[in-house]
Structure formats: structure tokens, C-alpha cells
Amino acid sequence: MLSKENNNDKILPVKKIGPIVAGIIVGVVSVFLLYSIAANRRFEWNIVLKYIFNENVLSGIFWTLWLTLLSMVIAIVLALCLAMMRKSVNPVLRGVSWFFIWFFRGTPVYTQLVFWGMFAVLVPKLSLGVPFTSVEFFSIDSNVVMTS
Template sequence: MPHHITKDGEGLPVPNRIVAKPVRRTGQIIAAIIVALLAAMVIKGLITNPRFEWNIVWKYLFNERVLEGVGYTLILTVLSMVVAIILAVILAVMRKSVNPVLRGVSWFFIWFFRGTPVYTQLVFWGLFAVLIPKLSLGIPFTNIEFWSVDSNTIITAFNAAWIGLALNEAAYLSEIVRAGLEAVDPGQEEAAKALGMKRTQIMRRVILPQAMRIIVPPTGNETIGMLKTTSLVLAVPFTLDLQFATNAIANRIYKPIPLLIVAALWYLLITSIMMVIQSKIEKHFGKGYEARPVGSKVKTPLPGKVDGELKDDVAKTNEAMFAGLNA
């Protein structure tokens, strides 16, 4: 009986080579079938259950009041996150400052806004005009005023909503930014100082661009979280966001479940778009850091390859790498 003969990558025969059989993955197949059946049951229940009242969902999905709520929710999310990111960078830089006053103020801000619930903070911002009826500018600790205005004209419900959300979010983002800044190799800053760059230039041109790779992913998650946190602005009270709009319609027609589904569908749609944008931004700031998979098949020969050699040979890939390092 002839032996089974196989050939290597160079086409040379290799007698008596063991031909491995693929491992049977029975458990994974059974688990996949069970999960697929459960998913099918859930989908069937969602579609066929008359209590979900999908006809009402489709009727109010593009309702004028709902679309207005979507717009205000997006505005609150974007505005709050932009302000929060700016404040977070300032707070993170203050935490790294050599000045103890700046470090203390930054620490107190983070401690206070992380230590109290966002709902409670929004309630206080809604009562801002009660606590401080007038905003004025003048000489401190005297009665001399150059300018004053009624608080209600500036701290409206909308302004109170995004200010409260932004301040709370800045406390969390500042720790993310600080972690990203500290992840940058200290040698980068030392090299920049040796070139005569100022501290602001070093932070803006050297440290921050490298820290963005670490800062962007959790910041994207915080942005998605902010989108859903806007549903708490009722505490101000601000009554034009998506959640309040759907609740108002539900209370009017006595159909809470369909309108909750309407809000959920819009939140899911916006979140999905944000996830795609986050992925694109992460890839942009991850350029130069993505490791090339060793041994992966490519269309063109890797460095160090000659005709007849495998294009995915790990040894040759490493050989080319070490040759480059030695050069």
C-alpha cells in the first residue's frame, strides 16, 4: 500500500506526513442552534404580540413632535459633549500642573460632580434663578457693579439642561483625558523640550495627538451615554427632548408601550450611527499603531522573499524584520 505523500511550500515531496483532521465542534454547533431558536422565538413574539400595537408605533414614529424631540436631543448631546471635552482637557492639564492651586481646584471639581447624581445636579440648575436671582459683574467684595442681569434671562431651561449635562460629563471625561496623557511616553516630552518647544506647544503638538488613540474609544462611549442621559433633563425641567415628547403623546392617547418603542427605535438608530462614526475616528487616530498580522497571506511578496517561497512564512517575516532592525 503506497504511503500518502504531500508536498511542502517549495513543491518537494514529504513522505509520511501526518494529515490532521479538523476538530469537531459539536458543542458550538448545538449552542448556535439553541441561540438561533431563542432569537427566532423572541422576534416572533415581538411581531405577533398584539399588545405592542405596532400600527401605533408606525403612526407616531415620524410624528412632528417626536422629530422635534429627536432634534433637541441631538443638540443637547452635541453641545454638552463639546463643552465637556473642552473642560475635560483643561481639568486634566490642571491636574498635571505644578501649581497646587490649579491641582486642588481640578480635584475638587472632579470630586464634586462625580460624587453627586446627575439628576440632582440638573434639579439644582433648574433652581438656579431661585438660588441666584441676579448675575452681576463688578469689583469683588464691594457693592460696585458694572453689569447685571436677571438670571432667568440667561439660565433658561435649555441652557440649564446642557450646562448641567456638560459639567457632569466633564468630570468623567477629565479622568479619561488624564489617563491618555499619562500613557504617552515621558521621553516624548523630554525630546520636545530638548528641541526648545514650550509647554503649550508640547501639549498641543506632541502629547495630545498621541493620547487621542487612548482617549477616543471611551469618549465615544461617553457620547453614546450622553445621548441617553438627555432623557433626565425633565428634572430642569426641559420638555422638548425625545423622551418627554413620546411620554406626552403616550399620556394623551393612553398608549405608553407603543410610544416607549418609538423612543427606543430612535435612540437605537442614533446610537448605531454614533457607533459607526466612533469606529471611523478610532481608525483615524490608530494609524501607525495597528500591528501587521505575522504570517497573514498577502498578494505581494513580503520583504526578504524570493521566488518559490511561501508568502505567509512566519520565519521569513521575522527574518526580514530582524534584517531591517540590524540595518
């Protein structure tokens, strides 16, 4: 038995070579991939560089990022509301929350994309008014809403 007083040996962790080799392989493959992309004439980099800072492209990038941020904020607010509804003691709120979550989690994303993409065909006009009468307070074309 060794006593605790005489145990002056340093214990070093075992060096594993696997992560180092894997890192080198990934690095080499990445360099070759980047080189093949940069050296490929079919990309026509002169045209890419000509149009990458075009006003329309930059505007599209801006609107894409803005809509991404906006949709993320809306999704977080909706998720918080649904979570509070799900924890509510009111059975109606719990049921509505359960159905909403069940429906959108159970429907494939591609099906939802097709539905929302074809929404303007299915519902040509969005309006707010008195039901079962011709009285309308507000009306807008669905194509305007979906393509804005």
C-alpha cells in the first residue's frame, strides 16, 4: 500500500491521437474543397463580384434578414403564449393550445409550405365585416398580403 504522504507522482492524462488526426483530415479536405470552389471557372467569379454588391441584391439580403428576425420574434411570442395557455387551468385555453401545437407539429413542413404558398388561390380576398351580410369594414387582396 502507498501512503498518501509519499505519493508525489504526477498523473497525466492519456494523449489521444484520434481527435488530432480527425482534425487534420477535416482541415485538409476543407482546404481542397475551398480551392476547388475558388479555382472552378464555371462559377464565373467575375460576374459574381460584379453583382454581389448590386443594390437589388443588397436590398434582398436586407429584407431576408429583416423578415427572418421578425418571424423569429413572432414565433417566440406565439410560443410563449401557447406555453402559458397550455399550463392554464382553463380547459378551453388548454384545448386550443393543444390543438394548435398538435396540428402544426403533425403537419409536414412541405405540406405547410404548399398550403401557405397557395393561400391566395384558396382565399382570394381577406375582409373584415358583418358575417352573412354585404357589409365590409376592411378588405384586401390576398395576393397583396402574400407577396408584400
